[in-house]
Amino acid sequence: MDLRERLTGLDLERDELGDWPTRVEWCEPLGLWVKREDEASPVYGGNKVRKLQYLLPRARADHGGQLLSVGAVGSNHLLACCLHGRRFGVDTHALVIPQPVTPHVLRNAGVLAAHAASIETADNVVIAALWSRFVLARRVREQTGYEPMWVYAGGSNPLGTLGWVEGALELAEQVRAGELPEPEQIFVPMGSCGTVAGLLLGLSLTALKTQVRAVRVVDRLVCNRSAALSLARRTRLLLQASGARELPEVQPERLVVHHEQFGPGYGAPTPQGLEAQEQAASVGLKLEPTYTSKALAAALSAVAEGRTVLFVDTVNSRELPPGGDLGALQDLL
Ligand SMILES: Cc1ncc(COP(=O)(O)O)c(C=O)c1O
Numbered sequence: 185m186d187l188r189e190r191l192t193g194l195d196l197e198r199d200e201l202g203d204w205p206t207r208v209e210w211c212e213p214l215g216l217w218v219k220r221e222d223e224a225s226p227v228y229g230g231n232k233v234r235k236l237q238y239l240l241p242r243a244r245a246d247h248g249g250q251l252l253s254v255g256a257v258g259s260n261h262l263l264a265c266c267l268h269g270r271r272f273g274v275d276t277h278a279l280v281i282p283q284p285v286t287p288h289v290l291r292n293a294g295v296l297a298a299h300a301a302s303i304e305t306a307d308n309v310v311i312a313a314l315w316s317r318f319v320l321a322r323r324v325r326e327q328t329g330y331e332p333m334w335v336y337a338g339g340s341n342p343l344g345t346l347g348w349v350e351g352a353l354e355l356a357e358q359v360r361a362g363e364l365p366e367p368e369q370i371f372v373p374m375g376s377c378g379t380v381a382g383l384l385l386g387l388s389l390t391a392l393k394t395q396v397r398a399v400r401v402v403d404r405l406v407c408n409r410s411a412a413l414s415l416a417r418r419t420r421l422l423l424q425a426s427g428a429r430e431l432p433e434v435q436p437e438r439l440v441v442h443h444e445q446f447g448p449g450y451g452a453p454t455p456q457g458l459e460a461q462e463q464a465a466s467v468g469l470k471l472e473p474t475y476t477s478k479a480l481a482a483a484l485s486a487v488a489e490g491r492t493v494l495f496v497d498t499v500n501s502r503e504l505p506p507g508g509d510l511g512a513l514q515d516l517l
Contacts, residue, residue: 185354187346190389191428196346197241201225201268202233205354208364208494213467216483216493217364219355222470222501227271231372231379231498232264234347235339242343243274248330250301252277252321254312254337256451257305257516258289258474259296260500261338261376266299267505275301277324277332279316281309282516283451288472293517294507302327303512309337309406338376342422345415348382349389349423355494356390367394367494371483373475374398374407374441379498381415384439388432394494397486399442399479402450409441445478456481470501 185205188194202224211218224233243251251269255262257280265276278300283289297303304320306312317334324332335341359366374380380398387394400407416434423431447454453473461477463484464470471477476499483495510517 185350185357187350187353190353191423193427193429194423195426196238197245199237199240199272201237201240201272205358208358210364211467214463214484215487216495217367218469219494219496222497222499225268226502228264228267228500228504229502230260230264230500231348231496232261232339233268234351235344235378236264236268236347238343238346239333239335239339240269240272240274243269243333244272247333248328249274250277250324250328250330250332251275251335252279252316252324252332253335253339254279254281254309254316256281256283256289257513258283258286258292260292262300263292263296264500265335265339266296270299275328277302277320279304279306279312279320280513280516281306281312284449285517286451286453286473288474289451290517291504291507293513294510295504297510297513298506298508305512305516336376338378340376340378340381340415342415342419345378345382345385345419346422348379349386349419350382352383352386352390356387356392359392364494365492366392368492369395369397369486370494370496371397371399371479371486372496373401373479373498374412375402375475377407377412377415379496380412380439381419384412385416385419385434387438388435394438396439397442397482398439399445399482401446401475401478404443409439412439412441442482445482447478450474454478454481460484469497470499471497472499475499
């Protein structure tokens with residue numbers, strides 16, 4: 185479902201990066217429905233693909249194909265930028281910060297090192313945000329002649345969030361077509377909030393009454409209910425400014441944030457998460473400890489309470505291209 189078909193007259197460019205719709209399947213052993221966003225593209229799946237469909241055209245049109253973003257050293261977002269960007273005329277400049285090292289993180293870091301146009305490291309997210317916006321942006325400008333498009337971690341600015349407005353419309357279409365019943369609750373990890381914000385706004389455009397259950401996996405300072413609602417509202421304003429008429433208001437009552445799965449910190453595995461990850465593996469879902477296993481752990485609690493649950497599998501499950509020399513990233517691993 186292309187957002188521009190539902191909201192006609194939108195002045196927005198969109199690349200076609202994925203295989204849509206991503207399928208939904210009933211998972212009997214877990215007792216829930218799964219939206220297989222992990223399969224969103226044969227190149228690299230996961231929840232970043234939808235966001236990049238709107239971000240990459242802007243990077244090409246206004247920034248000479250130069251994109252600058254930040255993330256943890258095993259960032260799925262930075263990897264998605266590199267792997268999809270290089271096919272669609274966009275170079276990714278990455279600034280990365282440390283995170284607990286798991287096998288998933290190590291694999292991602294190797295591929296990032298091989299495919300980023302440039303990589304720098306920083307000690308923490310505040311330094312990374314400032315450094316990338318000013319010092320690195322200037323460096324890219326000097327090297328390429330273009331002001332890079334600065335993209336917030338996770339691709340979660342209003343433009344990227346449009347991708348998940350589209351995701352909600354796609355889901356409503358699947359419910360309408362009888363592929364799954366109307367879920368009472370959608371469980372999704374919440375990091376930079378774009379997926380949650382987009383779903384929230386998108387659902388308000390549909391007849392579904394479904395709640396968004398956002399499982400917080402990042403520090404509360406940047407990942408919280410206000411941040412998600414603010415992003416949803418700013419995305420609504422972007423839609424209005426792009427030509428959409430008569431948009432309903434964002435519906436905060438649909439959003440429930442779960443804090444109980446966070447554990448000791450970002451990227452730190454939790455016992456509940458690891459157990460959920462094992463259960464998922466037994467039915468062929470390849471989750472990881474930072475995002476998806478924590479979200480699934482929360483979803484399984486809702487299943488135990490008898491809810492009709494949809495779990496969005498947001499992590500890539502496609503095989504990665506070979507990694508490169510870890511080079512600049514060595515210090516963080
Ligand atoms: C696998 C995975 N799931 C979920 C998320 C969270 O999505 P968002 O950043 O849109 O909140 C991320 C973000 O990086 C991710 O990599």
